[in-house]
Structure formats: structure tokens, C-alpha cells
Amino acid sequence: MTYTPPVAEQRFVLEHVVGIADLAADARYEAAAPDMVEAILDGAGAFAAGEYAPLNRIGDTVGARWEDGRVMLPPGFREAYQAFVAGGWGSLAGPTAFGGQGLPYALAAAVMEDLGSANMGFSLVNMLTPGAIEALIAYGTDDQKAKWLPKLVSGEWTGTMNLTEPQAGSDVGALRTGATRAADGGWRIKGTKIYITFGEHDLADNILHLVLARTPGAPAGTRGISLFLVPRLRDDGTANDVRCVSIEHKLGIHASPTCVMSYGDHDDCHGELIGAEHGGIAAMFVMMNNARLNVGLQGVQIGERATQQAVAYAMDRVQSARAGGASRDPVAIIEHPDVRRMLLRMKALTQGARALVYYAIGQLDRAHLGDAAARDRVDLLTPLAKSWGTDAGCEIASLGVQVHGGMGFIEETGAAQHYRDIRIAPIYEGTNGIQAADLVGRKLALGGGAPFDALIADMQRDAENESLSRLIGDCAEVGRHLAAAGADDRLAGSMPFLTMLAVAVAGWQMERQGRIAATAEGDPAFLSMKRAAADYFVRHIVPEAAGLKSAALDGAGLLYAVEAGAFLA
Amino acid sequence: MTYTPPVAEQRFVLEHVVGIADLAADARYEAAAPDMVEAILDGAGAFAAGEYAPLNRIGDTVGARWEDGRVMLPPGFREAYQAFVAGGWGSLAGPTAFGGQGLPYALAAAVMEDLGSANMGFSLVNMLTPGAIEALIAYGTDDQKAKWLPKLVSGEWTGTMNLTEPQAGSDVGALRTGATRAADGGWRIKGTKIYITFGEHDLADNILHLVLARTPGAPAGTRGISLFLVPRLRDDGTANDVRCVSIEHKLGIHASPTCVMSYGDHDDCHGELIGAEHGGIAAMFVMMNNARLNVGLQGVQIGERATQQAVAYAMDRVQSARAGGASRDPVAIIEHPDVRRMLLRMKALTQGARALVYYAIGQLDRAHLGDAAARDRVDLLTPLAKSWGTDAGCEIASLGVQVHGGMGFIEETGAAQHYRDIRIAPIYEGTNGIQAADLVGRKLALGGGAPFDALIADMQRDAENESLSRLIGDCAEVGRHLAAAGADDRLAGSMPFLTMLAVAVAGWQMERQGRIAATAEGDPAFLSMKRAAADYFVRHIVPEAAGLKSAALDGAGLLYAVEAGAFLA
Structure with a gap:
């Protein structure tokens, strides 16, 4: 159950999918030189394996505990988190003006990948802070930035x-938490929030809550929402009027306290408005889009970890002779075709999800350099990365259980923990259904459809495999159809279409990597596996996605052919 | 979280998929008259909902506990089990000569379905006894039958x-448990068995263990295995030398104790040989095939329960206005297209799995009437029912979690329990990979391929939908290809082929039911939902399965393109 950082794979993806050299050619990212990339991959991998991974099981079995408003993580977590801060692992992509290292997000993503593979529940504490930083950079005043950013960037808070x-x-838009002006001119927050990840914990000295609330007389719905920063501790170090009233008992990620937060029980919860009044929804999307890419990355994290564990088990477990073989001696189960099929599928799905998510994050880094087309592309790809990345993570974790046979169902093995942990990912930060709605609504319509067309054209230019070309063509056809369809039909086909398009993008990047691996220099085992995973992806997973076309085009008629009440019959 | 027995659906499937009237026309099953069917469906449903369902959550949270060799179920379980025995629910399909009611298995399956939907973990105690009965009927001596069958049939033991x-x-075949002749002529058993479901419990007064063991000088492998009956209590009521040394800590089915059993710690474990020495493997298949159909049925059980729960939640939970609708009022989420898509998919998969499993069991009942073609067909369908039925169950449970959004990840909701419970089903009683191997090995080759050809011909004759016809044709093509292929290629394509064929059979039966429902009399809500589920199955799930054809035909070359060690790279 150890974790081995996939350094060769991460380096290959950063080089060939992200194009890290292009990024480093810009003054903003010049620190991302090859030796720095190498040092970060090696260092972060060793840190995650050495500090986070050993706490994964106690995080699951003991988990976060709530007591009288305080939340305690198991022994060792605070120390590991402090080591994370001391190592500067949280500040890689932070702005240099506030103590960050100004590196591309794609590099920070590799670090998050390691932390999450090592310990998904724990790593959530590291995952939401970047969104808060982004929101403050985008909407905070200079004073607010100077006051809050340094300790968020360092990870101290x-x-x-x-x-x-x-x-x-x-x-x-249906939220009710209120914010009112106090006599001193400041804001007071009052309301209850649920599902707040690491809303309370004992890892750091302060927690900055970014809270959506409604000011008096604000318009209904999302247009009336404002964003507030509510610190757990006020400037003078005294406790603010905010309290964790309970934590949830969940299927997985037990190390991540999911908090019910109560603001202003005593009408004295101080908050600062971030950005304009009623401008909260835009700020929310800044946080949310960052988080959505990171959640997609969780599919990669658990995919990698579950695959490593299943491969190790399958190489160790000896059972039955190879069918049709000359010898009757039992072999390691990795030698049996169907087990090997599962393992290759796990490899291909993990690498495919990684390619999709890192490609999207690489576009985000380009967007930060002012590339408008890259901004459109990451906006288009975000729902794909979040939804398909997490669906892939769930499938991989399930295959990991299956490879273990009966042992997979025994908790001590650890395969079941991955299966439980990753199941949240298709749900939070906007369910995968919400992602699909975002894709066929906002994202297909983006720029009058030009970003979608540009993506299709880029893929069609590169694709060599016939099934892949056909899938890309099907995506173009279905995308055009859905963009012109009525709301019900568009939404009815949204999820099958999202899967088709995500597999096309991942398949495109996998095929490209397979071609590069055929001539690249490096570890022959890594390169041959890259080619095999790429081939499997294009020859097996791509045709499966093509099977979704009828569903994507079928419209909503069938869904509403019966009354809702008939679902009870 | 209540359970509502799907009586209308069960009756429809028994009538139109099983053909229960044909069975009742034979003297052996004449008791299965319509009023008896009605009484059993109503009675078993009410019993399961009233006695088993209320114990589902305590079965999960408290579960079976081990203490010094004894296993205790939570309060209420023994009483509920005794009520099961008193109600005669265990004896439906048992032979009349030994106190059974001589009814078709298809009816007993409906009862098992209710029990498992209500409480899957608990229902496992009811699931393995029928296999033991079958093995005794097939291989026991008259004395053994007279001695053991009555209390097994009644469920007292x-x-x-x-x-x-x-x-x-x-x-x-690698098992090592030994059986030796004692001076008194009886057998003594010695060895350790793992993963023994309900190997020890406090629900009944005696437990009869059917144990595979090896006699002195027996041939290696499966040809040297013999079957023994080892009672927990000997004839004189004293304890036999058998002990549960621990139970497993599992992902799900916590109410089902999974035991490590130790036989003969004191060299005094008495057993009786069942059938011929070295004839154990045939007896094992009798038990196993019965159990495999029942495990496939577990996919239906959890599918039904998870669907009911998700539908209830989606009708109750109000969130957001309908996109594109005139009103901005929020609606129950069942009105949103993608939620409704998930619910219709759950309905279609549940009904499809039920159609496949009940159809197979109906063929088993026909086989018991001497129909050789039906015997071949149930043999062919058993791996499909077990593997695809359980895969469908896992997908449905996962959709059930998803429909609940954040609540799905909270254990108190209950959706997560279904997701955890059902995950064992693709593993036990022969992993789904073993089922796929059985299909492409033994089952395609059965009767020189005639049973497979007959199934294809029956399906092709009935199929009207173009996608379904094409899938059946693809199955025929792939089946012929795999039957002629070498072992590696055959096994490499086995799982995609199994899924294709299972979806074809389920689609065939769903399309048939949809046609019947169009003109049948009955509850309009039920009949319209049957038609919608049938349409969804044929128009969405069938084309997805067609997408597996390339994988099924791709051969093993890709799987072995890299050395096993490269999977670590």
C-alpha cells in the first residue's frame, strides 16, 4: 500500500501535453526550467510518499473527529501539514508579490497529484486554498491582498x-445566508452553510472562510449574491463568531472534515466584502473553476494509486496455470489475459484522465499569459476534466477492487478505501450532471461556438486512428445538434455527449503521446507502456464512447414519455 | 428508506419472461397456479418489507460480531429469521418428499429478490442453503437425504x-483441506477455509457445512476433490470440532459474517462423504451454479432498492427551475432531464437484469422438467446472469448515490450502503472474469456450439429494433470468432463479449416485454413505465454494448505487448 510517485509519466505529460517549455519561455514562468521541474517532481513525490501516504489508513479508520465545535485530525496530520508549509509546497503557483514562486499551475498540479494519490482525504486541505487565492487576486483590494494573501500563499492559513x-x-442562487452593515461600517454575517470541506481543523492557526451571502434588498437568485471573507480568528487573535456545529459521517475521505458551519450565532460574525456587492457569483466561478480542475485531478490521483496497488497485487498473487499454456504451474495473476486487460485499462484510463486534466491546466497557464484562445479552451475543457476525470477515477478504483478478488472487499487491503474515497468526486464542486449542463449550455455557446469548432479542428488535424477520427467527427455532429436543440433535448443528451467529447480529447492526447513515445528516448519500460496504454485507449475506450452517440442524439421525448409518478410503479 | 415490493413487475416477468403458466401446466409444478403466485408475491413482499427491511441499517452499522468463536447478529435478526422459517418462505422450491412445496425456482427467486432488496447482507443466510439442498438431492444417499434434507428445506438449519x-x-483445485478415514470408518476433516458466508451465526440451531477436501492419495487438482458434509452439531447434539476463528472487516454486507473456518483443530471433526470420492467438483458445480444465479439476482435486488430510494428522493427534493421552462419556480429534481435520465437508466438496467436472471431461472425450472434444450440454455446464460447482473447492480447503486447529490455520500442516507453492499457481487461465487472465461470456454463449446446458435436464432427471430438486431448479429460473429480463437485471444475478448451477449439477451426480453405491455391490461403507470424502460434499454444501452465489439475482437496481442514489469513504470 505504498505510493510511488509516477515521476517519468508526470515529466512526459508536462513536456508533451502541457508544453512546459513553451510556458518557461515566457518571463512570467521562466522559473519553470527543466532542472526546477525535475526538482519539484522528485521532491514533491518524495514528500507525499514519505509524509502523506503513511497517514492514509489512519485517516480512514480514525478520521477527523468533532468535539464541542473543534475538529481534530488524527496524530501526525498537523506535523505533516506543517512540513508541507515549511517545504513551500503550497506556494508554487502563488504570485511572487505575495511570497509565491510564480510557477505554472501545471507544476502545482503535479504536486497536488502526489498529495492526493498519497492521501486524498488529507489533501483536500491543500486543494481549496488556491481557489481562495485566485478569488482574492481577482477581486480583493490591495489592502485585502496585502493582509490575507501572504499567509494563504504560504499555507500557514x-x-x-x-x-x-x-x-x-x-x-x-437559493442561498439565504445574510450580510448586514454594522454601525462600525463593517459587515456581519449570519447563516448556516453545509458540506464545508475543512471548515474547521487543527492543522493551521487560522482559517479564512470565503462565504457567499445576500445583502439587504439584494436581487433574488445568483445576481444578488456577494462574497465575504470571514476569518476564524479576528485581527486581534480572538475568535470570530463562527462555529463548526457538526461534521458528516461519510462513505469516504474520512480525513477530510465535512462541516456544518454556523455564522453569527451571537450576531457578531465579522466579514469583509470581497469585490463588488452583488458580484459574488463571478468570484464564486473563479474559485469554482479552479476547484473543478482540481477535482478532475482527483480522478487521476486515485486512478494512479489504485492502479499501483492492483499491479503490485497482481504481480504477487499466484493462482492457476495460464490457460492454453504448456506449463501447468500456477502463475502470477497478471499473466492471465482478463486480469491483464483490467490492469491495462486502469493504466489507459489513468493516463487518459491525466492527459485531459493536465492539458486543460496547461491551457489555464497559457490563459494567464494573455492567450485568449487558451482561456476559451480551458473554459470549454473544465467540465470535461471534472466530470470524465472523476468518472474515470471511480471506474479505475472499482477495477482495482476487482483485481484483488475477495481481498478487494476486505477493508484492510486498502483497495476498498480508494473506491469509497473517490465516489465523492463526481458529486462535489458541481455534480457531473451540472458539468454536462454547463458544457451543452454555456460552453458550446461560448464565442458563438468558435472555441468548440477550434478544438474539433485541432483534434481532426492530428488524429490518425480511424475510430478516433470518427469519434471526433461524431462529437462535431452531436455538438452542433445539441447547440441548436431546445433545452430539454440538449440536457437529455448532455452527459453522453460530455463522455464522448472527453474521451475524444483524452484519446487525441493519448494518441499523440503514443506517437512521441515511439521515437522518444528514455526508460524503455515506461515508453513501451505509454505506447500500449495509448493503443488500448484508442482501440478500446474510443469505440466504447462512440456507442453513446444514439443516446446523445435521442432527445428528451423518451424521458418524459411517462409521468414522474410512474417511476414509483 | 422503506422497501416496496415490486409486485406488478414480478408478476409481469413471471408471466411473460418465465412463462410460469407453462410450468404450472406440468404436474410437478401444478401448485404454481395464478392465485398461489399472487399469494406468494404479496406475502413474501410484505414479509421482507416488514421483517427484513427494518433491520437493514442496524445490520450495516452494528453488523455481525465475533466473540470467542461465536458470531452474533444484531438484535432482531434471530426473530426475523425464525419468522422466515415459520412462514415457510425457505421451502418453496424444496422437494415435497422432504417437506418442500415443490414450486418452481422462479417463484423462490421472487422471494429471494424481496429478501435481498430488503436486506442484502441478512439475506445471504437464505441464499446458500438451496445450493446445499441441490447438492444433497443430486449426490446424497437416501439415508443422507432423509437425515439432512427436512431441516435444510424448512430452514431450521x-x-x-x-x-x-x-x-x-x-x-x-489448489485446495489442501484433508479428509481421512478414522478407525470407526467415518471421515475426519482437517483444514482452514476462508470467505465462508454465514459459516457461524446465532440464527438457527445447526449449520451444515458442505466442505471440499482431498482424501489421501487423491489426484492433484480438481479431479482429486471430494465433498463432505460437516455438521456444526453432531447427531447427539454435541459440538463438532469446527470453529469460526475470525470474521472479516468488509466494505459492505456487514450483516453477513464472512468467516474463517477451522476444521479439526483437535483432529476430531466428523464429516460425511457426499457422492463419490473424487466426485466433489461436480457436486461443487451444482451448488455453485445455483449460487451464481442467486448472485446475479443480487444485482436486481440492489438495483430495485437503490432505484426506489433515488426515485423517492428525486420526487421530494426541490432544486432549481426547469431549464427552458416558462416558470422560474424550483421543481422536484426528477423534472430535470439529466436526473430523469439517470432514473430511467436505473429502471431500465434493473428491469433488464431482472429479465435476464428470471429468464435463466425459468429455463432451470424447465430443465427440471426434463427439457434438455432448457438445460443447455441455463448453462449458457448462468455466467451472463451472474456477471452482467452484478455489474448492472453496481452501476445502478452508483447512479443512486449520484441522484442524491451530496446526501448520497452521507452514510445516514442509505444510498451509500447499497453502493458498498453490492460491490461484493462481481467478486464472489466466481469473479466476473471467471464467468467470462466460463462463457468463452465451456459454454460456447457446449454441444458443439448448438445452444449458442439456438439462442442467437431465437433472439434474431424476435428482434425488431435495428440496433438490437445488429447487436445480436455482432454477438454471433464475435462468438464464432472467439470459439475458434486461441486461449489468449479468447480470454482477452471474453469480458467485452459477455457484456455484449448479456445486453443482447436482456434487450431481447425487454423489447418483448415492451411489445406485450403495449397491449396488455393492467396498471397504466406500470405498463407505460415498462414501455419506457424497454425503449431506453433498446435505444441507449444496446448501442453502448455494440461499442464493445472492437475490444472483443482485438485479441491478446496488445495485452502482452509489454512485459508485466512495465506495468510498474
Whole structure:
């Protein structure tokens, strides 16, 4: 159950999918030189394997505990988190003006990948702070930036994202938490938020809550939402009027406290407005889009970890002779075709998800250099990365359980923990259904459809495999159809279409990598596996996605052919 | 989280998929008259909902506990089990000569479905006894039948199946448990068995263990295996030398104790040989095939339960206005297209799995009437029912979590329990990979391929939808290809082929039911949902399965393109 950082793979993806050399050619990212990339991959991998991975099982079995408003992580977590801060691992992509290292997000993503593979539940504390930083950079005043950013960037303080309320889940516009002006001119926050990841913990000295709330007389819905920063501790070090009233008992990620947060029980919860009043929804999307890419990356994280564990088991477990073989001696189960099929599928899905997510993050880095086409592309790809990345993670974890046979169902093995942990990822930060709606709604319509067309054209130019070309063509056809369809038909086909398009993009990047690997220099085992994974992806996973075309085009008629009540029959 | 027995659906499937009237026309099954069917469906449903369902959550949270060799179920379980025995629910399909009611298995399956939907973990105690009964009927002497069958048939005593040992999982021939003749002429058993479901419990007064063991000088492998009956209590009521040394800590089915059993610690474990020495493997298949159909049925059980729960939640949870609709009022989420897509998919997969499994069991009942073609067909369908039925169950449970959004990840909701419970089903009673191997090995070759050809011909005759016809044709092509292929290529394509063929059979039966529902009389809500589920299955799930053809035909070359060690790279 150890974790081995996939350094060769990460380096290959950064080089050939992200194009890190192009980024480093810009003055903003000049620090991302090859030796720095190497040092970060090696260092972060060793840190995650050495400090986070050993805490994965106790994180699951003991987990976060709530007591009288405080949340305690198991022994060792605070020390490991402090080592994370001391190592500067949180500040890689932070702005240099506030103590960050100004490196591309793609490099920070490799670090997050390592942390999450090592310990997904724990790593969530590292995952939401970057979104808070982004929101402050985008909407904070200079004073606010100077006051809050340095300790967020270093990781000394952590950030949270407070959107959801019991009646306001996917429909964030339905939130009721209120913010009112006090006599001193400051804001007072009052309300209850649920599902707040690491809303309370004992890892860091302060927690900055970014809270969506409604000011008096604000318009209904999302147009009336404002963003507030609510520190756990006020400037004078005294406790603010905010309290974690309980944590959830969950299927997985037990090390991540999922908090019910109560703001202003005593009408004295101080907050600062971030950005304009009623401008909260735009700030929320800044946080959310960052988080969505990071959640997609969680599919890669668990995919990698589950695959490593299944491969190790399959190389160790001896059972039955090879069918049709000359020898009757039992062999390691990795030698049996169907086991090997599962393992190659796990490799291909993990590498495919990694290619998709890192490619999207690489476009984000380009967007930060002012590349407008890259901005459009990352906007288009974000729902794909989040939704298909997490679906792939769930499938890989399930295959990991299956490879273990009966042992996979025994908790001590650890395969089941991955299966439980990753199941949250298709749900949070906008369910995968919400991602699909975002794709066929906002994202297909983006720029009058030009970003979608440009993506299709780029893929069609590169694709060599016939099934892949055909899938890309099908995506173009379905995308055009859905963009012109009515709301119900568009949404009815949204999820099958999202899967088709995500597999096309991942397949495009996998095929490209396979070609590069055929002539690249490096570890022959790594390069041959890259080619095999690319071939499997294009020859097996791509044709499966093509099977979704009928569903994507079928429209909503069938869905509403019966009354809702008939679902009870 | 209540359970509502799907009586209308069960009755429809028994009538139109099983053809229960044909069975009742034979003297052997004449008791299965319509009023009896009605009474059993109503009674078993009410019993399961009233007695088993309320124990589902305590079964999960408290579960079976081990203490000094004894296993205790939570409060209420013994009483509920005794009520099961008193109600005669275990004896439906048992032979009348030994106190059974001589009814078709298809009816007993409906009862098992209810019990498992209500409480999957608990219902496992009811699931293995029928296999023990079958093995005794097939291989026991008259004395053994008279001695053991009555209390097994009534359910007063329960049966277990002891195959697996640490080094002998899928490779059952590697088992080492020994059986030796004692001076008194009886057999003494010695060895350790693992993963023994309900190997020890406090629900019934005696447990009959059916144990595979090796006699002195027996040939290696499966040809040297013999079957023994080892009672927990000997005839004189004293304890036999058999002990549960621990139970597993599992991902799910916590109410089902998974035992490590130690036989003969004191060299005094008495057993009876069942059938011929070295004839154990045939007896094992009798038990196993029965169990495999019942495990496939577990996919239906959890599918039904998870669907009911998700539908109830989606009708209750109000969130967001309908996109593109005139009103901005929030609606129940079942009104949103993608949620409805998930719910219709759950309905279609559940009904499809039920159609496949009940159809197979109906063929088993026909086989018991001497129909040789039906015997071949159930043999061919058993791996499909087990493997695809359980895969469908896992997908449905996952969709159920997803429909609940954040609530799905909270354990108290109950959706997560279904997701955890069902994950064992693709593993036990022969992993789904073993089922696929059985399909492309033994089952395609059965009768020189005639049973496979007959199935294809029956399906082709009925199929009207173009995609379904094409999938059936693809199955015929792939089946012929794999039957002629070498072992590696055959096994490499085995799982994609199994999925294609299972979806074809389920699609065939769904399309048939959809046609019947169009003109049948009955509850309009039920009939319209049957048609919608049938349409969804044929128009969405069938084309997806067609996407597996390339994988099924691709051969093993890609799987072995890299050395096993490269999977670590």
C-alpha cells in the first residue's frame, strides 16, 4: 500500500501535453526550467510518499473527529501539514508579490497529484486554498491582498469555500445566508452553510472562510449574491463568531472534515466584502473553476494509486496455470489475459484522465499569459476534466477492487478505501450532471461556438486512428445538434455527449503521446507502456464512447414519455 | 428508506419472461397456479418489507460480531429469521418428499429478490442453503437425504459452501483441506477455509457445512476433490470440532459474517462423504451454479432498492427551475432531464437484469422438467446472469448515490450502503472474469456450439429494433470468432463479449416485454413505465454494448505487448 510517485509519466505529460517549455519561455514562468521541474517532481513525490501516504489508513479508520465545535485530525496530520508549509509546497503557483514562486499551475498540479494519490482525504486541505487565492487576486483590494494573501500563499492559513446551504445545493442562487452593515461600517454575517470541506481543523492557526451571502434588498437568485471573507480568528487573535456545529459521517475521505458551519450565532460574525456587492457569483466561478480542475485531478490521483496497488497485487498473487499454456504451474495473476486487460485499462484510463486534466491546466497557464484562445479552451475543457476525470477515477478504483478478488472487499487491503474515497468526486464542486449542463449550455455557446469548432479542428488535424477520427467527427455532429436543440433535448443528451467529447480529447492526447513515445528516448519500460496504454485507449475506450452517440442524439421525448409518478410503479 | 415490493413487475416477468403458466401446466409444478403466485408475491413482499427491511441499517452499522468463536447478529435478526422459517418462505422450491412445496425456482427467486432488496447482507443466510439442498438431492444417499434434507428445506438449519482457502481462490483445485478415514470408518476433516458466508451465526440451531477436501492419495487438482458434509452439531447434539476463528472487516454486507473456518483443530471433526470420492467438483458445480444465479439476482435486488430510494428522493427534493421552462419556480429534481435520465437508466438496467436472471431461472425450472434444450440454455446464460447482473447492480447503486447529490455520500442516507453492499457481487461465487472465461470456454463449446446458435436464432427471430438486431448479429460473429480463437485471444475478448451477449439477451426480453405491455391490461403507470424502460434499454444501452465489439475482437496481442514489469513504470 505504498505510493510511488509516477515521476517519468508526470515529466512526459508536462513536456508533451502541457508544453512546459513553451510556458518557461515566457518571463512570467521562466522559473519553470527543466532542472526546477525535475526538482519539484522528485521532491514533491518524495514528500507525499514519505509524509502523506503513511497517514492514509489512519485517516480512514480514525478520521477527523468533532468535539464541542473543534475538529481534530488524527496524530501526525498537523506535523505533516506543517512540513508541507515549511517545504513551500503550497506556494508554487502563488504570485511572487505575495511570497509565491510564480510557477505554472501545471507544476502545482503535479504536486497536488502526489498529495492526493498519497492521501486524498488529507489533501483536500491543500486543494481549496488556491481557489481562495485566485478569488482574492481577482477581486480583493490591495489592502485585502496585502493582509490575507501572504499567509494563504504560504499555507500557514487555509481557505474554505462556503456556497451550499440545505435548500441551496446545485441551485446556489437559493442561498439565504445574510450580510448586514454594522454601525462600525463593517459587515456581519449570519447563516448556516453545509458540506464545508475543512471548515474547521487543527492543522493551521487560522482559517479564512470565503462565504457567499445576500445583502439587504439584494436581487433574488445568483445576481444578488456577494462574497465575504470571514476569518476564524479576528485581527486581534480572538475568535470570530463562527462555529463548526457538526461534521458528516461519510462513505469516504474520512480525513477530510465535512462541516456544518454556523455564522453569527451571537450576531457578531465579522466579514469583509470581497469585490463588488452583488458580484459574488463571478468570484464564486473563479474559485469554482479552479476547484473543478482540481477535482478532475482527483480522478487521476486515485486512478494512479489504485492502479499501483492492483499491479503490485497482481504481480504477487499466484493462482492457476495460464490457460492454453504448456506449463501447468500456477502463475502470477497478471499473466492471465482478463486480469491483464483490467490492469491495462486502469493504466489507459489513468493516463487518459491525466492527459485531459493536465492539458486543460496547461491551457489555464497559457490563459494567464494573455492567450485568449487558451482561456476559451480551458473554459470549454473544465467540465470535461471534472466530470470524465472523476468518472474515470471511480471506474479505475472499482477495477482495482476487482483485481484483488475477495481481498478487494476486505477493508484492510486498502483497495476498498480508494473506491469509497473517490465516489465523492463526481458529486462535489458541481455534480457531473451540472458539468454536462454547463458544457451543452454555456460552453458550446461560448464565442458563438468558435472555441468548440477550434478544438474539433485541432483534434481532426492530428488524429490518425480511424475510430478516433470518427469519434471526433461524431462529437462535431452531436455538438452542433445539441447547440441548436431546445433545452430539454440538449440536457437529455448532455452527459453522453460530455463522455464522448472527453474521451475524444483524452484519446487525441493519448494518441499523440503514443506517437512521441515511439521515437522518444528514455526508460524503455515506461515508453513501451505509454505506447500500449495509448493503443488500448484508442482501440478500446474510443469505440466504447462512440456507442453513446444514439443516446446523445435521442432527445428528451423518451424521458418524459411517462409521468414522474410512474417511476414509483 | 422503506422497501416496496415490486409486485406488478414480478408478476409481469413471471408471466411473460418465465412463462410460469407453462410450468404450472406440468404436474410437478401444478401448485404454481395464478392465485398461489399472487399469494406468494404479496406475502413474501410484505414479509421482507416488514421483517427484513427494518433491520437493514442496524445490520450495516452494528453488523455481525465475533466473540470467542461465536458470531452474533444484531438484535432482531434471530426473530426475523425464525419468522422466515415459520412462514415457510425457505421451502418453496424444496422437494415435497422432504417437506418442500415443490414450486418452481422462479417463484423462490421472487422471494429471494424481496429478501435481498430488503436486506442484502441478512439475506445471504437464505441464499446458500438451496445450493446445499441441490447438492444433497443430486449426490446424497437416501439415508443422507432423509437425515439432512427436512431441516435444510424448512430452514431450521442452514447450509454453507466451503471452497476457498488462502492459496485456493479462483483455482479451487489448489485446495489442501484433508479428509481421512478414522478407525470407526467415518471421515475426519482437517483444514482452514476462508470467505465462508454465514459459516457461524446465532440464527438457527445447526449449520451444515458442505466442505471440499482431498482424501489421501487423491489426484492433484480438481479431479482429486471430494465433498463432505460437516455438521456444526453432531447427531447427539454435541459440538463438532469446527470453529469460526475470525470474521472479516468488509466494505459492505456487514450483516453477513464472512468467516474463517477451522476444521479439526483437535483432529476430531466428523464429516460425511457426499457422492463419490473424487466426485466433489461436480457436486461443487451444482451448488455453485445455483449460487451464481442467486448472485446475479443480487444485482436486481440492489438495483430495485437503490432505484426506489433515488426515485423517492428525486420526487421530494426541490432544486432549481426547469431549464427552458416558462416558470422560474424550483421543481422536484426528477423534472430535470439529466436526473430523469439517470432514473430511467436505473429502471431500465434493473428491469433488464431482472429479465435476464428470471429468464435463466425459468429455463432451470424447465430443465427440471426434463427439457434438455432448457438445460443447455441455463448453462449458457448462468455466467451472463451472474456477471452482467452484478455489474448492472453496481452501476445502478452508483447512479443512486449520484441522484442524491451530496446526501448520497452521507452514510445516514442509505444510498451509500447499497453502493458498498453490492460491490461484493462481481467478486464472489466466481469473479466476473471467471464467468467470462466460463462463457468463452465451456459454454460456447457446449454441444458443439448448438445452444449458442439456438439462442442467437431465437433472439434474431424476435428482434425488431435495428440496433438490437445488429447487436445480436455482432454477438454471433464475435462468438464464432472467439470459439475458434486461441486461449489468449479468447480470454482477452471474453469480458467485452459477455457484456455484449448479456445486453443482447436482456434487450431481447425487454423489447418483448415492451411489445406485450403495449397491449396488455393492467396498471397504466406500470405498463407505460415498462414501455419506457424497454425503449431506453433498446435505444441507449444496446448501442453502448455494440461499442464493445472492437475490444472483443482485438485479441491478446496488445495485452502482452509489454512485459508485466512495465506495468510498474
